[in-house]
Amino acid sequence: MMDVFRFLAVPSGAMPAWWEELFDDRYLRFYDGLLPLREATADAAFVDRALALRPRSRILDLGCGFGRHAVPLARRGHRVTGVELSERMLEHARSLATSAKVEVDWQRRDMRDLDGLGPFDACICLYTVLGYFDDDEHARIVRAVHERLVPRGRFLLDLTNPLALLPRWPSTTRREIPAGVAVERSVYDPLTARLTTSRAIQGPDGRGEELPVTVVRLYAPHETKRLLEAAGFEVEQLYGGLRDKPFRWNRSVQQVWVAGRLEEGVGGRGGKDQQIPGTGHSPGVGASSSASASASGPTAQIPGPIMSSSASASAPTGQTPPT
Numbered sequence: 001m002m003d004v005f006r007f008l009a010v011p012s013g014a015m016p017a018w019w020e021e022l023f024d025d026r027y028l029r030f031y032d033g034l035l036p037l038r039e040a041t042a043d044a045a046f047v048d049r050a051l052a053l054r055p056r057s058r059i060l061d062l063g064c065g066f067g068r069h070a071v072p073l074a075r076r077g078h079r080v081t082g083v084e085l086s087e088r089m090l091e092h093a094r095s096l097a098t099s100a101k102v103e104v105d106w107q108r109r110d111m112r113d114l115d116g117l118g119p120f121d122a123c124i125c126l127y128t129v130l131g132y133f134d135d136d137e138h139a140r141i142v143r144a145v146h147e148r149l150v151p152r153g154r155f156l157l158d159l160t161n162p163l164a165l166l167p168r169w170p171s172t173t174r175r176e177i178p179a180g181v182a183v184e185r186s187v188y189d190p191l192t193a194r195l196t197t198s199r200a201i202q203g204p205d206g207r208g209e210e211l212p213v214t215v216v217r218l219y220a221p222h223e224t225k226r227l228l229e230a231a232g233f234e235v236e237q238l239y240g241g242l243r244d245k246p247f248r249w250n251r252s253v254q255q256v257w258v259a260g261r262l263e264e265g266v267g268g269r270g271g272k273d274q275q276i277p278g279t280g281h282s283p284g285v286g287a288s289s290s291a292s293a294s295a296s297g298p299t300a301q302i303p304g305p306i307m308s309s310s311a312s313a314s315a316p317t318g319q320t321p322p323t
């Protein structure tokens, strides 16, 4: 039995990791207005459809943040478990659930410890939550998700697609926010496939507030596919976003995978000859073949980690990948 405190406790003398420090109110201020609640509600409708969820499905939301997807999914009648490390995020999540009058099983724990949870009909992991650790740890997490799904259960994994963003790095972006200006600097290291991002809020008085620097492993699509398949998943769909967008390898800033848990001893679901649109590649994937949604060239939209309850009209622009 795994020690449940293993990941929550910082050994004395050790510096906390960035992901233990970043996700608090400063972080929410930084992303204020970037992803309105109604975007997340539409994401939830997409998730429902893309995973072909049955009524009252049991869903694990891995790294659920403040519940912006967990709560709308619960409102759709599903039984949702939200795993989240940050107590502050969970406080916001609880109050969002209370306002929406829904029950969610909030679990404050590290995503590397899913002991005792499940079984689930589906797992979602949205906005580049996978990428904070080393490759072996990521593989363990995906295997742990697989173990907790029922046979034929589905996993929806939403990651940043570095192939579409490489030409933009290194980058500096500035965005006005209620607290001042959000400044973000990103540098990609091709030898480690990690993106290092520093963020600061410049207040109106000229004073700056720095956020912890993030270092995120970005998986190229072929690596994500391998990660899923190595854990026992079969890829069913690859989208370029959370709205049925077809995937374009050099344009889509998101890679959204739907993968199914194979039944024991059962081969693939077929479709090995199908194409992954935008990749010129195949196997086992039946992504939408519509060419319309992302055909107009790269957008500045990068999946953003957090939404605010304010009613800003559009998705995030010009920001680095979420952390």
Ligand SMILES: C[S@@+](CC[C@H](N)C(=O)[O-])C[C@H]1O[C@@H](n2cnc3c(N)ncnc32)[C@H](O)[C@@H]1O
Pocket: 019, 020, 023, 062, 063, 064, 065, 066, 067, 068, 069, 083, 084, 085, 086, 089, 109, 110, 111, 112, 125, 126, 127, 128, 129, 132, 304, 305, 306, 307, 322, 323
């Ligand atoms: C980029 S945010 C995404 C949140 C949510 N999925 C969304 O779309 O709003 C990543 C979330 O993962 C949480 N997180 C970071 N490290 C974690 C860990 N080791 N275990 C569980 N959650 C973690 C953070 O606290 C944060 O809320």
